[in-house]
Amino acid sequence: MIEVNSLVKRFDGFTALDGATLSVPAGSVYGLVGPNGAGKSTLIRHLTGIFRQDAGTVRLNGEDVWENAALKARIAAIPDDWYYFTQSSIRDMMRFYRGFYPKFSRERYERLKEVFHLDEKRPIRRLSKGMQKQAAFWLALSCMPDYLILDEPVDGLDPVMRRQVWSLVLADVAQRGTTVLVSSHNLRELEDVCDHVGIMDHGRVLLERSLAQLQDNMVKLQVVFPDGMAEVPAELPVLHASRIGRIHTLIMRMGAQEAEDLLARYNPLLVDAVPLTLEEIFIYELGGADYAVKDIVL
Amino acid sequence: MQSKTLSFNATLFRKNLTRFWPLWALASLIGALFPLAVLLDMIQRGNLGAVSAPEFTQMYYSAVSAVPVVNLVYAALCALAVWSYLYSARSVGLMHTLPIRREELFFTNFLSGLTMTLIPYAVTGVLCVIVSLFGGAFDAKGLAVTVLAVLGESFFYFSSATFAAFITGNAFAMPALYALLHFLAVLLDWLISSFAQGFIFGFSTSYTGVAEWLSPTVYLTHNVYASGQFEEVQRTFADGSTYTDYLLTRVDLESFWLVGAYAVAGVVLAALALVLYRSRRSETAGDVVAVGWLRPVFRYGVAGLCALLGGQFLYSLFWYGFQQGSYYDTLPMVVCLLAAGAIGYYGASMLLAKSLKVFRGSWKGLGLVLAGCVLVCCMLHFDLLNVAGRVPEASQIRSVDIRTADNSYTLTPGQDPALLEQARALHQAVIAGEAHVRALDDSRDFTLSEEADPNTTHTGLRIIYSLNNGTQVERWYYLPITRERLSQPDTYDHLLDQFVNSEAMKSRRLHLDDDFWAVTGGSLFVDARMESYDLGSREGSAILEAVGRDLRAGNWGTYDWFAVDSGSDYALDLGLSFEGPDGEGRDYISIVVNPDMTETVACLKRLGLVTDADLVTRRELYPEDYEDVVYDTSGREAVTVFGAAGSAAVSPA
Secondary structure (H helix, E strand, C coil): CEEEEEEEEEECCEEEEEEEEEEECCCCEEEEECCCCCCHHHHHHHHCCCCCCCEEEEEECCEECCCCHHHHCCEEEECCCCCCCCCCEHHHHHHHHHCCCCCCCHHHHHHHCCCCCCCCCCEHHHCCHHHHHHHHHHHHHHCCCCEEEEECCCCCCCHHHHHHHHHHHHHHHHHHCCEEEEECCCHHHHHHHCCEEEEEECCEEEEEEEHHHHHHCCEEEEEECCCCCCCCCCCCCEEEEEEECCEEEEEECCCHHHHHHHHHCCCCCEEEEECCCHHHHHHHHHHCCCCCCCCCCC | CCCCCCCCCHHHHHHHHHHCHHHHHHHHHHHHHHHHHHHHHHHHHCCCCCCCHHHHHHHHHHHHHHHHHHHHHHHHHHHHHHCHHHHCHHHHHHHHHCCCCHHHHHHHHHHHHHHHHHHHHHHHHHHHHHHHHHHCCCCHHHHHHHHHHHHHHHHHHHHHHHHHHHHCCCCCHHHHHHHHHHHHHHHHHHHHHHHHHCCCCCECCCCCCCCHHHCHHHHHHHHCCEEEEEEEEEEECCCCCEEEEEEEEEEEECCCHHHHHHHHHHHHHHHHHHHHHHHCCHHHCCCCCCCCCHHHHHHHHHHHHHHHHHHHHHHHHHCHHHCCCCCCCHHHHHHHHHHHHHHHHHHHHHHHHCCCCCCCCCHHHHHHHHHHHHHHHHHHHCCCCCCCCCCCCHHHEEEEEEEECCEEEEECCCCCHHHHHHHHHHHHHHHHCHHHHHHHHHHCCCCCCHHHCCCEEEEEEEEEEEECCCCEEEEEEEEEEEHHHHCCCCCHHHHHHHHHCCHHHHHHHCCCCCCCCEEEEEEEEECCCCEEEEECHHHHHHHHHHHHHHHHCCCCCCCCCCCCCCCCCECEEEEEEEECHHHCCEEEEEECCCCCCHHHHHHHHHCCCCCHHHCCEHHHHCHHHHCEEEECCCCCEEEEECCCCCCCCCCCC
């Protein structure tokens, strides 16, 4: 289990993390989403032991991460900009990782060779960005981690390789109980793999729930009001409303049944609940935090 | 596979050595050239087996004295290599994500860097031993001392480079900071001393050396060197004639203990580097100064250095031509200091902020720098520390060196208490005459020679007090001397004349009645024949006694402050060399022979060194060097007369 409590980090007077708190259940895949500059990467660097917090706690399985070599041996991380030694090949980096991670599995490394069709003797700097990302996954998964921390992990991978990588990660979660925290802007993809989601903004985690809870907490309805009602009644607590012809699409922060009961007062001709995507949840949750898409005409 | 050792990671160690192999391999190759050159030299000369063990040891020790200079660069490169990961957010991210504590990371990187530093020395050392054995000579003690010295110096340099590496987070700043740390003490010494010289009357020290030990490369180079002991042996040429040869019998590495002292300092610096690492923030990668509390030190330190260095540069560029006298004009210097200080302050701020936008809200810091510049100038201008007025008490003095009137004298309280008091009184009189000296200095017309005013001349006076506490007080004055003041008892002119022309000082000039110095020989060059002679100790003693007789007869030793030139002296270069007991100290005095020195001339003739034909004056021998220039009332050169003795009354053309 990953637990971050009231985490504060400042850089030269700028507060990057302002009391961030999150909790990742063991064996879950946790998607960390948020706008640019929300503090996701900074939080991840605390989880991997790169940064030391100014205040708060960062614990994995009840232990502080900072300078905890035994704990860090159970964490594998793939940062957005993975570093490798300039002259090194994948094989060189494998030897390097093997010297640090006690559970590094040479057997798994050999098996993954069949998945990632990469020349392990070729210098990594000569590989494309997507191939370098594959190499990072190859090595990270060979470390047999109990915690996998991923920052924009599939950025640069082709669609087939994305699926391949996620299937490997999810297999690890299923078979070994690996806890995964993944930060990404690709909400469509996170929706497919995450079971928990946390939304960050301005250095804080605004909310975190299981995906199911998140979807239960917000509803998207398509409504056709009776003749004479052209506009959505002002008293309805609508987060967002749009209209095509007579069909109004309303997004409201409540359960589907509660929303339908509320709309029943206006004798609608049609009320139909439609599933919300994670992207919509993200947009409308942050809309409340003054992060809505602005209708700006240039 | 992780090492079982608690604080060492073999994988990282191997990785560092394999990653940076070109660095240590190239250095090893360069190092291997040294023994190879020795070997080739031996083969070329055909003297294999003829080089003795002490000669090899001397070669080793000579190499040791070069190690500080080599390590200054090479150890820094090794440190830069192993700590380079600290200077990029990506690489620091990888290294600090690894399951390894910082202590272990530090220890492993430190060991690998030190190994890289030592590999070229090991290669060179092994080859040197092979060459020594090939040459048939081997000195185990010399080799052991060399190995220890190289180890100690390399450790110190690598530790200091490591310390510098942890102060910064920027790969370009690291070598600059490292060099600054190594030379800051001598740089500040020189800067402050040379700056103070321009303000304080008589302050002449351009470099005191009091903090030289803080600049290890300079200190080690000056103090750790090979010194040999030689034995005189008589050898015979093929034709049966003999000659004296000197055989090297023993070589010591002087001040070897200093290497140990610096190695201990290296341990302290390494420990400090570890402390800095433990508290280092990974996010400082890229910062010029990575340690928070050092940032203001850097900002104001750079501003101060720039003010001192740049201020003097700007002054010499823009104002030196307008300067009156030998001392700085205070107001223009303050302006230059302020300008350079402000440039330094904003330059440092920009480096720290990694931005050019540092002006907003910076007035307080800038004000502090400017106030500091004004304060320093005021302190020096008004001599608030009373540096100019300092004359050490007699009880504080171990010895005084006085250099004036083409001679130097060393006085000690034990042997010369009266002369020493006379010297102190002279110094006090010079200080009291500061206003007079400055006034004449300011009004001096450098376009005219002193012949324009036959009643005024100038002389240099250097006084160096060596104090009992090991420090030195050095003053230098360029004193105007007038005929009028020479006759006024309390003036420095009078006291200086009394001092230099006293019988006691004349005797001292010749080391007469001096048990310490013994004549060992000398030299004589006869200009008329262009021939020179090396004098033995007997000839030297005889000449010294003859000069002594001339001294007592009043024919030698009276210094003429207003002497125009040396044209009336004989064209002879006579010098006597002296040595203290057991070779402790050497001295050499030049004796100008003039026609009044009948005893000396007779002695030289008696020894067969000169004949009557050689006794010509310089004016007679070199008339073109003694042109008499007569100036008209406006100071323009009017007439030039060659070879005329004394001043000539010639009407302007």
